[in-house]
Amino acid sequence: MEFKVSLGPQHPALHEAVSLRMTLEGEIIRDADLKLGYSHRGIEKLAEERTFTQNIYLTERICGICSHSHTTCFVQGVEQLMELIPARRGLYIRTLIAELERVHSHLLWLGVAGQEAGFESFFMYTWRDREVVMDILDWITGNRVHYAMNTFGGVRRDIDELQKKKILDSLDLLTKRTEYYLKIGANEPTFVGRLAGVGKLSREDAIALCAVGPTLRASGVPMDVRKDDPYAVYNEIPFEVCTADSCDVLGRAVVRVKELIQSYKMIEFLLKNLPDGPFKVKAPRKVKPNEVYSRYEAPRGENVHYIKSNGSDKPERLKVRAPTLANYTATIKMLKNGFIADIPLIFAAIDPCICCAERLVQLDNPRSGESKVLSFSQLRTMANDHYKKVNLLKKEAVWPF
């Protein structure tokens, strides 16, 4: 016998508002559907009414944890529109903050995974160690969460010798701690047993459903924007793309621990090779009409900003695709045929950031001039109806691959 159960939008297992409707057979999820739209904030619309400078701080507030990811993605897009070459030292510092952010985000994730798996002491260890990198960020940028480091043409603050030394010292501690976590994984059978085999996502599914970030890499696909389409100074830094082949939550944990170690090496490289010179160059206020598509590898996966300018000091359009949104379809796949009790863990494994992913679609009818706002499910129904009504001549079309 089948049951329909809905989870959320408000539920203690979910950290943010999202609604999940499931069809259950006993304890097993047979079908799942995700409903979004509970924490929509209208950031894209707001961005059209703000100047580019103001928008740096607006995009920063898309997400609390990847605040630097969103600003970098936006800023490097606008720099391309401005045809501005940022200062090299600025790019190094920008990359440094990006990697520090990845470290704090992955440590946060490890803690959350530990907590969801019932390993509370692991949660406390990782979150205490995370304070080390939070303190570094606080110290070099002036704030723990919203660093406000990016500006067009470079960064807003320089890094001095004392700060460099302090970061390098803290790195030793963090590296030691991360190696300790690796040992825990090898020696704690209950933790490994809890994560292994949960939320399976095969390599083919991960590619077909366009998963991104550690979720994709844990299914054995070595894709990373930092390697595939290097931005900032990633083409100058030696690093490896970390993958795992187990295709489950355990793999996603392994990828993140490996990435932590890579990030420590990158931070060390960046600090030791920090070029001299100015950390920012002057940027124009107005931007020529053009459009740009900017990609960035955030801790959760590929983050995309599409920016269109119209010659004024405000963008004509800003479109944000946060990594969590890209991972939703894969999450549904992971939930299917799994246990209801694994939901929090599977959800936590994509490291969801619900409110970053909330976007809406507005359709303008060119003939009547009316416009209406649709949810994604309405849009889906509309598209299907459309294909039913219109007898398209593409019935015999074959996918070329």
Add this chain to the structure above:
Amino acid sequence: MNNKIVPFLPELLRHLFKKPATVKYPFEKEAVPEGFRGNVVCDAAKCIGCMICVNDCPAEAIDIIRVSETEKKFKMILHNDRCIHCAQCVDSCPTKAYHMDAEYETAAFSRHDLKIEYK
């Protein structure tokens, strides 16, 4: 089974003697780092009324008002309830009229109490 506990032993023992990671706020306060972005402070005497800060402030938290008909004198009103402590105004001002202090306890009972006037 027992050898599984061994890797955790040093960690367990270390924690018995370790100082707690938290502090007893508000009785004990941690110092903020140098360069911390606290409240905006304005030296209104330096202001030339160019309005760059008003245009750049992402939170529309700044009002610059001319106070004298004859002289170029301005006062600055900071709506601290809206300010997001980004320090863009500090960067934008051509006469360096702004700086940020180290204050972080800014809670108030009413948003009107958060309005600050610099003359």
